[in-house]
Amino acid sequence: MPAFDASSAFNAFNASDRPTLLLTGGSGVLGRALIEELAPGFRIVCLRHRTGVADPRVEEVPADLTQPRLGLSPSDLARLTADVDLVVHSAAATNWKAAPEAIWRANLDGTAAxxxxxxxxxxxVYHVSTAFVxxxxxxxxxxxxxxxxxxLASKTAAEQAVREAAVPTAILRPSVVMGDxxxxxxxxxxxxxxxxxxIVKGQVPVLPGAPDARIDMVPQxxxxxxxxxxxxxGATGGEYWLTAGTQALSQGEVVDVCLEFAEGYGPRPHPPRLIPLESVHRLLLPLIEGPSFPESLRRRFHTYAELLLVFQRALPFDSSLGAPHCGTTVSRDDLRQALVRNLAAWSAGPGGLRRAPRASYGASSARRLAS
Incomplete structure (x- = not known):
């Protein structure tokens, strides 16, 4: 499929007459970061479902991925058809507690629309998929x-629909998107x-997975x-892995960073025991699914097991970061520093530690970040 020459189109516009970019998923974690990145050069129109973007740089249009023609009014559909120069499709159903059929509708039918x-x-179309396909x-x-x-199955099927599309496309596969x-x-x-x-709060006695399994996370x-x-x-016709790749932290490293961070606020929590995946399936999950196990602990461990089964990996992903026109690579040190900053932002928010770090922690933490 021939590449759409977006670079020529982009350069043909001046600051007051920018190309129009249709963005789905603008209120999400990556969507907010995309608005920051793209607003200077594009006129952004966001499709809004439940949660608005509330950003003066963005025009919002009511829509619904699960409805025919995205639930757009005839006038909005006609206007977007006439105005849109390129599309970034970042919206997806990511709540795994939803019914599987609802996830399929949003991720496959929504992509088709x-x-x-x-x-x-x-x-x-620039389609945001996931590396975890x-x-x-x-x-x-x-x-x-x-x-x-x-x-995972609906995202895989959506990728195939994108490959078969009648317009130029690119598939973008980020791994876990961290905070800034x-x-x-x-x-x-x-x-x-x-x-x-x-883990920081010491509430996780066990975790599924080996210490050397990779947890691939990349800042937004x-x-x-x-x-x-x-x-x-104007890069189209390719598939791009927006991942840490060989630089991804291991599960053991991630746990160590969390425990070191917790030390800044009090005693170091007892480290969770890491259990091989085969033992999780053969022993632990059947045990916690029994009637004698506390319901709150059962739900918590089930959630962690689901996340980590998907998000950990024995071999590294491919990574396109640092390739021509595809951002910059990240190092293991970059990721450790980003993780500490993410934990600091989490600790100051709802559900965080809600207390100041110990006075002695500031200097040592700064030294670790600089090293």
Whole structure:
């Protein structure tokens, strides 16, 4: 499929007449970062479902991914068809507690509707998928975790629909999107953020997975910068892995960072015991699913098991970061620093530690971040 020359189109516009970019998922973690990255060069129109963006740089249009033609009014559909120059499809159903059929509707039918609108507008589509399509669940995992299974399968099917689209496309595969690498702030608490917070609080006695399993996380601004460069270069027809790759932290390293961070606020929590995945399936999950196990602990561990089964990986992902027009690479030290800043932002917010770090922690923490 020939590449859409967005770079020529982009340069043809001046600051007062910018190309129009249709963005879905603008209120999400990555969507907010994309607005920061793209607002200077594009006129952004966001499709809004439940949560508005409330950003003066953005025009919002009511829509619904699960409805025919995105639930757009005839006038909005006609206007977008006439005005849109390119599309970034970042919206997805990511709540694994939702019914599997609802996840499929949003992720596959929604993508098909976005592609149909793009075809009407003759606009290229940049589809935000997930690197974890490379982590298919085993049949036993699919039975125990139907939400995660539906998410991964629907994202895989959506990618195929994108490849078969009538317009130029690019598939973007970020891994876990963390908060900002400089401030640590994130638009909303994600499941993995809550799991890391529970480790800091010493509330996690066991975790599924080996210490050397990789947990691939990339800060939101790093992902957004790569997407911005791809758009401005007009890169289509490719699949881009927006991941840490070989630099991803291991699960053992992530736990150590959490425990070191907790030490700044009080005694170091007891480290969680890391249990091999085969033992999780054969012994631990059947045990906690029994009637004698406390319901609150059962729910918590089930959530952590679901997250970590999807988000950990024995081998590193491929990574496109640092390739031409695809942002910059991240080092293991970059990721450790970003994780500490993410924990600091979490600790100051709802559900965090809600207390100041010990006075002696500031200098030692600064030294660790600088090293």
């Amino acid at each position: 976005v592609l149909d609108l793009a075809a009407r507008a003759e606009a290229p 490379a982590n298919p669940l085993a049949p036993e995992e699919q039975r125990r975790f139907p939400g995660a299974a539906a998410y 690498s400089r401030t640590g702030r994130i638009a909303g608490a994600q499941g993995l953020t809550r799991a890391l917070g529970a 601004d790093v992902v957004a910068r790569a997407v911005g460069e791809l758009l401005r270069a």
